[in-house]
Amino acid sequence: MIVQLALAAALAGSPTTLPREVTIAAVRGEARIPVRTDDAGSPVMPAAPLIAALDGRLRLDGGWAEVVVADQPFRFLVGAPLYLFSSQLLPLAGPASVQGDSLFLPYQFVAEILPYYLAERYRWDPRRARLEELRGRTTTLAGRAASNPARLPSGLRPGHVVTVDPGHGGVDPGNPGVFFPRGTHEKDVTLQIGLLLRDELERRGIAVRMTRTTDTLIALGDRGGYCTEACDLFVSLHVNSLARRRGYTDVRGFETFFLAEARTEDAARVAKMENDAVRFETGPSPADAAGGLDFIVKDLQLNEHLRESARLAELVQRGLDGAHTSENRGVKQAGFMVLTTARRPAVLVEMGYSTNPQDGRLLTTPTSQKALAASIADAVVEYLREYERKTGTAADSGIRR
Numbered sequence: 001m002i003v004q005l006a007l008a009a010a011l012a013g014s015p016t017t018l019p020r021e022v023t024i025a026a027v028r029g030e031a032r033i034p035v036r037t038d039d040a041g042s043p044v045m046p047a048a049p050l051i052a053a054l055d056g057r058l059r060l061d062g063g064w065a066e067v068v069v070a071d072q073p074f075r076f077l078v079g080a081p082l083y084l085f086s087s088q089l090l091p092l093a094g095p096a097s098v099q100g101d102s103l104f105l106p107y108q109f110v111a112e113i114l115p116y117y118l119a120e121r122y123r124w125d126p127r128r129a130r131l132e133e134l135r136g137r138t139t140t141l142a143g144r145a146a147s148n149p150a151r152l153p154s155g156l157r158p159g160h161v162v163t164v165d166p167g168h169g170g171v172d173p174g175n176p177g178v179f180f181p182r183g184t185h186e187k188d189v190t191l192q193i194g195l196l197l198r199d200e201l202e203r204r205g206i207a208v209r210m211t212r213t214t215d216t217l218i219a220l221g222d223r224g225g226y227c228t229e230a231c232d233l234f235v236s237l238h239v240n241s242l243a244r245r246r247g248y249t250d251v252r253g254f255e256t257f258f259l260a261e262a263r264t265e266d267a268a269r270v271a272k273m274e275n276d277a278v279r280f281e282t283g284p285s286p287a288d289a290a291g292g293l294d295f296i297v298k299d300l301q302l303n304e305h306l307r308e309s310a311r312l313a314e315l316v317q318r319g320l321d322g323a324h325t326s327e328n329r330g331v332k333q334a335g336f337m338v339l340t341t342a343r344r345p346a347v348l349v350e351m352g353y354s355t356n357p358q359d360g361r362l363l364t365t366p367t368s369q370k371a372l373a374a375s376i377a378d379a380v381v382e383y384l385r386e387y388e389r390k391t392g393t394a395a396d397s398g399i400r401r
């Protein structure tokens, strides 16, 4: 999960031992702020006294903590090692976090980020663990981030955001998992692999939004809403199954769908099965309100993403082929309600059949779960690289409107 940014690595003077406190030497006075480690061992500092000493402002907004210092907004994604500055989403050694009632910011903010971006205002003395405010001119270097075309180790520019949607959840178990270990349903496997996919994407420098991280039900019509403005693409994870009939346990394999009207009888069956989750929901969903699939499939804004979705599906399917031992069932089109509300390229992956013993084992074995997640993450990176090449300007693609 830790991604070292090239520009951060280039910074001089990171101390090898961690100070117990940091001195903020501002023009109007000095303050000492303690440094501690969070649950994962990353050094953090309490935000409230730190921001007060810097004469800054702090605001919590959804999952983001916005810190304004010298009129420059730094936005930290709470719980994830990422921050947004000057329209770029950049990795951190450790996340901003909430412990008890208090927000904690990464130590890196004081030791590296502020003295880098606000170099004409602050100087960091690593030996004395002291951030010194310089008198005189306070011109900022906000443009520095934009002018620095830093690349992540994955080869991507920073700033991409992907929504991962583990199918089903809560009272909707998905399919019962005939060849899963006792008590394990589709909803459990999609969540396990979804969380692994999140880790793999973050490791590649991509920010991730999850539609769920626990065993809860998110309405189908609401899931796509997680991928609108600040989102590059949407991946929904599922497990296929067949109704009991002669030879049904022989059918196996993985397939990737993008949204369109179903082309084949089997695609229509899979779409119907996944759309059935609606029966667990209470109250109207946006998809219902919009008048059903026919209306949405013809929606122009959606068609814009159709070709992109097809390409993403192709890359995901090809990627899975390298990690999966089962049959490659190919890329398919079908009308999934979960994909209708996403306003970005969107795919739904049926990762295998729980009604087949080999697939059932593969989908519930930790090593192969991780391999599947890594192969999907690699496909996403490949898709985003293609997208960057095509557009030529992807420094802030994750927040394009």
Ligand SMILES: [Zn+2]
Binding pocket: 167, 168, 174, 175, 186, 237, 238, 239, 274
């Ligand atoms: Zn499903």
